Amino acid sequence: MAEPQKKSSGWSTFILGLVAIAFAVLVLLLPASYMERIYTAEREAVQTLLGDAEEAIYTTAYFAPSQGVMDAMDVLSQDFGREKPISLWASARLSVIWMWGNLINYRLAMLFAWMLSFLPFILAALIDGYYVREARKYTFYSQSPIRHKVGVRTAVAVFGLTLVCVGLPLAIPPVVTPVALVSIGCAAWLWMSNLQKRL
Numbered sequence: 001m002a003e004p005q006k007k008s009s010g011w012s013t014f015i016l017g018l019v020a021i022a023f024a025v026l027v028l029l030l031p032a033s034y035m036e037r038i039y040t041a042e043r044e045a046v047q048t049l050l051g052d053a054e055e056a057i058y059t060t061a062y063f064a065p066s067q068g069v070m071d072a073m074d075v076l077s078q079d080f081g082r083e084k085p086i087s088l089w090a091s092a093r094l095s096v097i098w099m100w101g102n103l104i105n106y107r108l109a110m111l112f113a114w115m116l117s118f119l120p121f122i123l124a125a126l127i128d129g130y131y132v133r134e135a136r137k138y139t140f141y142s143q144s145p146i147r148h149k150v151g152v153r154t155a156v157a158v159f160g161l162t163l164v165c166v167g168l169p170l171a172i173p174p175v176v177t178p179v180a181l182v183s184i185g186c187a188a189w190l191w192m193s194n195l196q197k198r199l
Helices: 002-029 032-050 053-061 067-077 085-136 145-167 176-193
Strands: none
Touching (some): 002 085, 032 053, 032 085, 085 145, 085 176, 145 176
16 A cells, blocks of 8 residues: 555656756756746736726736845856856846746736635535535446546546646646636536445
8 A cells, every 4th residue: 555655646746846956956947037038928818808997907916026135136147347247147047036026926827716716616516516426326327437537537637737736837827727726616516426326
């Protein structure tokens, strides 16, 4: 019984290691102007979809760099009035981390904003799935373990992909979030309605 858990733990560690390496490489290589373009493009796309509501999301998510970070960027970007390539590069790395953090925060704020709208749908899907399962107890309809497994795996896959999209340094279309929440609701219904009749 312990062997599958060890294998699962090994895979988790391996994936987390790859993510950490990818993050470090991107922070070292991505130009600050690229992250700024991604942030601006994503805000414009959300404004097109949500209009004035985007400003509330932006205000909630945006965090300005602290005075210490600003001072560090000033010190790194100049050396007694003479700019050095290594100082400019280090200053740009701080800008990339700050812009990336803002982008992740912005996406999380948008995710929670959409979640408030779609939470009734997901709850309704779970409740409907539960009563479908209860009704099937009194029929000769057999539950499908395949559908149950598909529901579980779809929900886990969509949840995982949503987390990946939150941190991805690419412009993500704003429709991805509501589509992901609808998919989770449908997968939740499939999972709940095909649970075994006797647990």
